[in-house]
Amino acid sequence: MTRSTPSGNAPPSRHAAVLTIDGVSKSYGTVRALDDMSFSVQPGEIFGFVGSNGAGKTTTMRIALGVLSADAGEVRIGDRPVDLDVRRTVGYMPEERGLYPKMKVGAQLAYLAQLHGLSRADADVAVQRWTERLGIDGRVGDTVDALSLGNQQRVQLAAALVHDPAVLVLDEPFSGLDPVAVDVMSDVLREKAADGVPVIFSSHQLELVERLCHRVGIIAGGRMRAIGTVDELRARGEAQLVVHAPQAPAGWASAVPGVAAAEQSGERTLLTLTPGADDQAVLAAALRTGPVHEFTLRRPSLTELFREVVTA
Numbered sequence: 001m002t003r004s005t006p007s008g009n010a011p012p013s014r015h016a017a018v019l020t021i022d023g024v025s026k027s028y029g030t031v032r033a034l035d036d037m038s039f040s041v042q043p044g045e046i047f048g049f050v051g052s053n054g055a056g057k058t059t060t061m062r063i064a065l066g067v068l069s070a071d072a073g074e075v076r077i078g079d080r081p082v083d084l085d086v087r088r089t090v091g092y093m094p095e096e097r098g099l100y101p102k103m104k105v106g107a108q109l110a111y112l113a114q115l116h117g118l119s120r121a122d123a124d125v126a127v128q129r130w131t132e133r134l135g136i137d138g139r140v141g142d143t144v145d146a147l148s149l150g151n152q153q154r155v156q157l158a159a160a161l162v163h164d165p166a167v168l169v170l171d172e173p174f175s176g177l178d179p180v181a182v183d184v185m186s187d188v189l190r191e192k193a194a195d196g197v198p199v200i201f202s203s204h205q206l207e208l209v210e211r212l213c214h215r216v217g218i219i220a221g222g223r224m225r226a227i228g229t230v231d232e233l234r235a236r237g238e239a240q241l242v243v244h245a246p247q248a249p250a251g252w253a254s255a256v257p258g259v260a261a262a263e264q265s266g267e268r269t270l271l272t273l274t275p276g277a278d279d280q281a282v283l284a285a286a287l288r289t290g291p292v293h294e295f296t297l298r299r300p301s302l303t304e305l306f307r308e309v310v311t312a
């Protein structure tokens with residue numbers, strides 16, 4: 001029996017494609033929406049794309065799908081530029097949504113699956129599978145406009161998934177979903193990623209992004225301002241310490257080396273450290289004032305980092 005090794009000689013699966021945005025620029029008239037945007041999303045990676053309103057997220061995603069052309073730069077899936085054939089392998093959820101309101105849910109999903117190359121029989125199986133998974137199997141006979149907005153969004157996600165895409169590009173897929181639907185959507189994205197699909201989605205729900213994404217890109221003014229795992233990004237932010245030293249006199253920390261700022265609140269002090277500061281020296285200084293009941297390193301949340309990055 002022959003068996004391929006994990007690192008081995010097996011042919012790459014059809015999902016093993018990197019999504020690469022390479023030096024993409026785009027202007028609408030005089031508005032420069034994207035300015036030399038570059039990043040890539042690996043197979044199996046969930047990439048969160050965050051930025052203020054108008055930062056360029058939708059423009060990037062539309063160019064990634066090939067529905068909008070770039071002025072400069074290129075998008076590739078694997079080593080292939082995005083053309084019509086490659087587009088059919090992408091599952092896309094547009095921000096403006098794109099369903100036919102008067103068409104029945106089941107028929108519409110089957111039609112979209114066939115547009116992406118599935119046979120009628122395979123399309124029916126996929127529609128059954130994804131409507132069940134997304135909790136809308138009871139609505140397949142209804143027209144889209146008879147559904148609530150959240151359920152329309154579930155249909156929209158089903159539309160992005162019915163053809164078993166090799167890449168998922170989702171523009172604000174979580175907006176307007178109830179907490180149960182958020183959980184279902186999150187599970188689906190994790191499953192697709194575990195199956196080797198590169199997943200990119202934009203969102204303003206930063207706690208969700210922090211929880212779900214392997215890596216995050218923060219964009220502002222059409223440029224990538226920060227990119228990395230959440231831990232990497234948080235490590236770049238200012239380190240802060242919460243110190244509970246009840247006998248410490250006011251101003252005890254101001255002369256401690258490595259302390260850039262100190263803010264006293266009752267018996268606790270919030271210290272902002274200079275880069276590379278020795279927290280153990282700070283602990284020793286705190287202990288010289290008496291007992292220390294709490295000494296906690298605090299890193300900024302993604303929301304705090306976001307504010308820092310987009311206002312810089």
Ligand SMILES: Nc1ncnc2c1ncn2[C@@H]1O[C@H](COP(=O)(O)OP(=O)(O)OP(=O)(O)O)[C@@H](O)[C@H]1O
Nearest residue numbers: 028031032033051052053054055056057058059060
């Ligand atoms: N069709 C268009 N015509 C003119 N300007 C546009 C067009 N589409 C987008 N823009 C401009 O390009 C910039 C980027 O917009 P884009 O929609 O990509 O941002 P976004 O990050 O998706 O924002 P949001 O979070 O609000 O959805 C903005 O300044 C926007 O006004």
